[in-house]
Amino acid sequence: MNILRNSLAVAAASTLLALTAACGSGQTAVCEEAIKAFTDYSSKAAAAAGDVKGLNTATADLAAQLKDLSGKADGDVKVALAGMADSWGSFKIDLKDPAAAAKLSEFGQKATQATQELGSACS
Template identity: 55%
Template sequence: MSIVRNSLAVVAASTLLALTSACGGADKVATCTEATKAMTDYQTAAAAAGANFDNLNKATADFSSKLKELAGKADGDLQSALQKVGDSFAELKIDPSDPAAATKVTEFAKKASEGAQSFAAACA
């Protein structure tokens, strides 16, 4: 399951980079800042979860909810991007007994990366 954790770490880091670099428009700065904080909080919670996938799943669900909440405060492309990233994280639930878990993480990573790129474009 270390491949799952490593994949999640890469996705989280790339999403944080997109969120951090995306905060360009003055009217979007507050939402971008909140989204960046939510990602930092998620990374901290995910790291603290260690091998406890229940805690990781809870952290992921909480992060998804926060992004969807932020999407409700935004409009246009920013709203769409936050919703897309939130939806991607909402779909992720790690079951260590599932032999296809690594494949699911790979699919998730692709969706999350696409969402992060949309977010970066919307905040620019």
């Protein structure tokens, strides 16, 4: 569980760094809201240590926030946020799933790609 939580925290931290560096576009407010969403998510994920349901809820909440933000954005930022919302929204931890480790790896790749797209769009 710690590996899973740590992996999600790393993905969120990577996104935060990309957003912080990329907030130079005309959509600064949306970028700042996205940074806040990821900061809040990191806190919630840390607080949910050992609580799969809590971590899944925090992840679903982040996906909903990103989807809402995509509605406030334009162009590439909108597309990138929607992609991130889809990536985070499709991730749910199921400890009974034998393929959970592979899904975590796939999720990490999707989150990284979406982060890069958002970073490019916000710059």
